[in-house]
Amino acid sequence: xxPSPALPLWPGVPPHDRAPADALVSRIGGAVxxxxxxxxxxxxxxxxxSQPRPLVVVMPGGGYVRLSTVDEGxxxxxxxxxxxxxxxxxxxxxxxxxxxxxxxxxxxIQLVRQHAHEWGVSGxxxxxxxxxxxxxxxxxxxWDAALARRLDSQMREEGDRPASKLARPDAAxxxxxxxxxxxxxxxxxxxxxxxxxxxxxxxPKAAGRRAKLSGRPSERPLRHHGSIxxxxxxxxDASPLGNESDDDSVVPSENxxxxxxxxxxxxxxxxxxxxxxxxxxxxxxxxxxxxxxxDVETGRWPKLAEGWLRxxxxxxxxxxYWSDTxxxxxxxxxxxxxxxxxxxxxxxxxxxxxxxxxxxPTTAWRTPPPVCPALADACFDVVYTAEHVALFLHRDxxxxxxxxxxxxxxxxxxxxxxxxxxxxxxQVRCVELHSYSEGxxxxxxxxxxxxxxxxxxVQLCEAGRFEGGDFVTFRExxxxxxxxxxxxxxxxxxxxxxxxxxxxxxxxxxxxxxxDGVLLSSMELHNVTRVTRGTRVxxxxxxxxxxxxxxxxxx
Ligand SMILES: O=C(O)CCC(=O)C(=O)O
Ligand SMILES: [Fe+2]
Numbered sequence: 366x367x368p369s370p371a372l373p374l375w376p377g378v379p380p381h382d383r384a385p386a387d388a389l390v391s392r393i394g395g396a397v398x399x400x401x402x403x404x405x406x407x408x409x410x411x412x413x414x415s416q417p418r419p420l421v422v423v424m425p426g427g428g429y430v431r432l433s434t435v436d437e438g439x440x441x442x443x444x445x446x447x448x449x450x451x452x453x454x455x456x457x458x459x460x461x462x463x464x465x466x467x468x469x470x471x472x473x474i475q476l477v478r479q480h481a482h483e484w485g486v487s488g489x490x491x492x493x494x495x496x497x498x499x500x501x502x503x504x505x506x507x508w509d510a511a512l513a514r515r516l517d518s519q520m521r522e523e524g525d526r527p528a529s530k531l532a533r534p535d536a537a538x539x540x541x542x543x544x545x546x547x548x549x550x551x552x553x554x555x556x557x558x559x560x561x562x563x564x565x566x567x568x569p570k571a572a573g574r575r576a577k578l579s580g581r582p583s584e585r586p587l588r589h590h591g592s593i594x595x596x597x598x599x600x601x602d603a604s605p606l607g608n609e610s611d612d613d614s615v616v617p618s619e620n621x622x623x624x625x626x627x628x629x630x631x632x633x634x635x636x637x638x639x640x641x642x643x644x645x646x647x648x649x650x651x652x653x654x655x656x657x658x659x660d661v662e663t664g665r666w667p668k669l670a671e672g673w674l675r676x677x678x679x680x681x682x683x684x685x686y687w688s689d690t691x692x693x694x695x696x697x698x699x700x701x702x703x704x705x706x707x708x709x710x711x712x713x714x715x716x717x718x719x720x721x722x723x724x725x726p727t728t729a730w731r732t733p734p735p736v737c738p739a740l741a742d743a744c745f746d747v748v749y750t751a752e753h754v755a756l757f758l759h760r761d762x763x764x765x766x767x768x769x770x771x772x773x774x775x776x777x778x779x780x781x782x783x784x785x786x787x788x789x790x791x792q793v794r795c796v797e798l799h800s801y802s803e804g805x806x807x808x809x810x811x812x813x814x815x816x817x818x819x820x821x822x823v824q825l826c827e828a829g830r831f832e833g834g835d836f837v838t839f840r841e842x843x844x845x846x847x848x849x850x851x852x853x854x855x856x857x858x859x860x861x862x863x864x865x866x867x868x869x870x871x872x873x874x875x876x877x878x879x880x881d882g883v884l885l886s887s888m889e890l891h892n893v894t895r896v897t898r899g900t901r902v903x904x905x906x907x908x909x910x911x912x913x914x915x916x917x918x919x920x
Contacts, residue, residue, distance in 0.1 A: 368442070371405040371456070374472045376525070379404055379458065380516055381465045402432075402456050404469040406476055409442035409452040410484055417487035420451035421674070422473050422534070426495025426541075429459050429466065437494040437540075440651045448671050451486055453477065457500060464512060470504040471513050471532035478530035490677060491534040492670075498542025502624065505537035536677035538670060542624070636673055638666065698838040698885040700847055704778055704823050705880035705904075709771050713825060713904055716767055717744050717756055717798045739802035739900060746917070752805030752896070755905075759796040762915045772796070775821065775906055782884040783819045791818060792913040793906065798825070801834055801901040807893035817887035817907035824849045824881055824903055831899030836883045837892045846894070849881040 411418065423445070425437035432438070434454060442452035457469040470491070477489050493501025513532065520528035625637040651667060705713070722744045736743075737751040745754035758764040765772055776793065785791060794817050801807075814820050822836055835846040885891060887907055 367409075368439075368454075369408045369410060371407040372476060374404040374406060374469055374476065379465065380468055381462070382458070383462050383465070384460055404458050404472075405456045406473045407454045407456070408480075408484065409446055409454070411446055411449070411451055413485050417481070417485045418449060418451055419488040419490055419535070419674075420453060420477050420484065420486045421445050421490040421492050421538075422470075422477065423452055423454050424457065424470065424491060424493035424497030424500050425454065426493070426497045427459060429496045431459060432456060432497075433494070436651070437497060441492065441494075444651055444667060445492075448674075450490075450674065451484060455497075457497075466500050467503050468513060468516065470500050471517075472527065474504065474534055475517075475527040475530040475532050479527045488535045490536040490538065490674065492538040492540065493542065494540045496543055498539035501534075501537045502539050502542055504532070505534050536674075538673070539624070540666075638669055698845070698847065698883055698889060698891075699782055700849065701778060701782055701821075701882045701884055703880050704775065704821070704882040705771075705825075707880070710825050710880050712768060712771060713758070713798065714902070716758060716764065720744050720756065720758070720763065722746055722756055737802055737804075740800055743800045744798075745800070749807075750805060752802045753807065754800050756798040756800075757795065757917060758798055758904075759793060759915060760917070764796040765793070765913070765915075775823075776908065779819050779821050779884060779906065779908055782821075783886075785819070789910075791908040791910060794909040794911070794914050795905070795907050797905045799901075799903045799905055801831075801893065801896045803896055803898060803900075805901070806834075806895040807891075808895070809892065812892060813890050814887035814907050817909045819884065819908045820887045820889075820891075821882050821884050821906045822903050823906075824901075826900070826902050829899075831896050831901045833895050833897035834901035835894045836903075837894055838883075838885060839890045844892075847883045849883065 406422070408420075410420075423438055423441045425433045427433050427437075434456065438454040442454055445452035453473070455470065455473045457466040457473075459466070474489050474491070477484075477486060480486070491501040491504060493499070517528040517532070625635055735751060736745075736748055736754060740752070740754055743754055744756050746757045746760070747755045749755065772793065776791075779785075780791065835848060837844045837846050839845065887909075893901070893903075
């Protein structure tokens, strides 16, 4: 689609619009390039379709003195449209001191999120080239920079709607990015015998992860906290870029390598490709010039990027609902062994029996359907189907009252497993006991625990009490069964995390009691497969950022 009219980013004068001193401008060559254009976003939207799609904000390069808006802007949008994504070119401020461009990038993402419904946008990615790669990395890794937050909150007070939107992208693709602002060669004019081009893709779980700034940014030189490398915790004097004085290179691929090493060291999901070929040069863009196209190796990058974007978009869709208040790494669904001891399992079951509840018409159904004879003895508040019922143990503070220590332990385990930032307040939304008799299942393709942040499902059944009834999550659309070993003994099962996705290290001994759990982001789609024999009982705990709940799950 041809582009829509450009949207100005700011209602009036942009914040932090300070230009560098003339001496610096002439040194970096800006004087001959004229003043910067006002910051704006030009959307390239696909025809509205029934399915919302991700939008990728394109950040052209140009050494922060100019913008390569055709080769690293419009052409990229055309390509993104051709592979099924909305796109938008960002004109960010150049010849302006940090953090002006960063604020522009944040604002662009907020504007996209503000128009998400109208434009049919499901998530926001960024792709940046060279200096634009620096900016894309910066906005992905420093989204909660104190300054930006302060500006957002000021603007929110003034009733500015975009400022209330999340400013971090869901994923970032950096093409031959500048990583260190220490590197003075980044502002030198290019040319020479450039032979490499590098690409780093930061996955949706990394984008937005809180970057660690060491020391107060205000006390540091501008170029220091303008470095992505610094955001990842390097000190000013320990710039990891080695050979920066190579006259032939504009942005050495070492920039990407350094970034990728740092991201990997911190377990960020990241993919990296380094291309080498005789037609490669800095500013490759879509590799659409003839010489580059003849270079088979180079021409592969858009295909690789397409595959990565598809994977990132899928993962981002699952995270799209995550609240800004949850500042933690979202865990993959993870099996926690022996969350509850045999005694604790028994305590939960005893509390459930003592509660003696039966479904009340105010819950899921006005008139609850009949319950199958196999569940005749079960206590419940909700009847989902004749073979699946649930009891609210959190109701009226029952569980918090009677099982105080147990609840505190479960919350601690969930926070640790979910790597929740200690400053983030989370409360218990529900503690539910679910019973599934033969034929019972949670079979709802779009089921997720909307509104909650972390969900834990602990198995309360002893070995051999049932078959089927696996807890299932989905990876790239494929169901993944979490085979909880039916009953780890309390003694044999250390409370350590073990991701299901790793192959089992060794066969486990025969186990007797119960208490293994699956911890997941509540926005992760999940189901329970049909129980084929016996009764499955689980304890489901959800944490959210609202006050602790002592009512129904459905109010
Ligand atoms: O029974 C379970 O393990 C899961 C139940 C569940 O996902 C829910 O009630 O939202
Ligand atoms: Fe659920």
